[in-house]
Amino acid sequence: GDSVTQMEGPVTLSEEAFLTINCTYTATGYPSLFWYVQYPGEGLQLLLKATKADDKGSNKGFEATYRKETTSFHLEKGSVQVSDSAVYFCALNQAGTALIFGKGTTLSVSS
Amino acid sequence: KAGVTQTPRYLIKTRGQQVTLSCSPISGHRSVSWYQQTPGQGLQFLFEYFSETQRNKGNFPGRFSGRQFSNSRSEMNVSTLELGDSALYLCASSFGHPGGLAGEQFFGPGTRLTVL
Numbered sequence: 410g411d412s413v414t415q416m417e418g419p420v421t422l423s424e425e426a427f428l429t430i431n432c433t434y435t436a437t438g439y440p441s442l443f444w445y446v447q448y449p450g451e452g453l454q455l456l457l458k459a460t461k462a463d464d465k466g467s468n469k470g471f472e473a474t475y476r477k478e479t480t481s482f483h484l485e486k487g488s489v490q491v492s493d494s495a496v497y498f499c500a501l502n503q504a505g506t507a508l509i510f511g512k513g514t515t516l517s518v519s520s
Numbered sequence: 521k522a523g524v525t526q527t528p529r530y531l532i533k534t535r536g537q538q539v540t541l542s543c544s545p546i547s548g549h550r551s552v553s554w555y556q557q558t559p560g561q562g563l564q565f566l567f568e569y570f571s572e573t574q575r576n577k578g579n580f581p582g583r584f585s586g587r588q589f590s591n592s593r594s595e596m597n598v599s600t601l602e603l604g605d606s607a608l609y610l611c612a613s614s615f616g617h618p619g620g621l622a623g624e625q626f627f628g629p630g631t632r633l634t635v636l
Binding site: 445450451452453454455458498506507508509510511512513 | 524553555562563565568576578610612624625626627628629630
């Protein structure tokens with residue numbers, strides 16, 4: 410079945426460092442891809458999404474490009490802030506199915 | 521616009537008991553999905569309701585059940601609780617069928633269930 414694999418954390422960075430969180434997927438067909446973020450004590454928030462190959466999702470300085478040839482959707486940010494500390498989830502879905510999530514990557518940013 | 525609300529936020533039960541969790545979706549949203557989040561298994565899909573009908577179900581035992589009311593509010597029930605049921609239970613709503621809207625779901629803060 411469909412699945413999502415993302416890099417294990419935790420990822421620890423200093424403020425203003427460059428962030429990459431790797432995400433690859435296995436799916437039949439053409440899934441939509443998502444990044445969700447979960448701040449401490451809260452539910453998940455949609456960070457960005459891409460619905461077809463070569464689409465780039467972006468929000469709050471984060472970006473991810475849907476790469477069908479490498480089945481990847483890596484999350485990047487040029488300069489992280491302490492407020493970006495959270496757990497990040499990569500996810501996919503296809504029409505008529507539920508979201509399938511990766512295990513999550515914890516990001517900790519220090520000043 | 522109010523977000524997805526879940527009640528209660530925290531719950532402590534003992535093994536063998538049953539529990540009911542409630543979710544109120546964003547006004548106008550007709551679809552509600554439930555997920556279980558644990559440190560070991562991550563986020564796992566429980567079930568999805570749309571217009572009072574269960575549309576999808578995850579791989580959970582029959583002790584886990586749910587329903588949706590005509591106002592789109594949803595409840596999930598877990599009977600005969602086990603220690604392994606301790607988790608954060610997240611509810612998510614979307615306007616239409618999640619599959620039809622490329623999965624843009626809005627999540628509530630969750631109910632933290634502890635089974636002793």
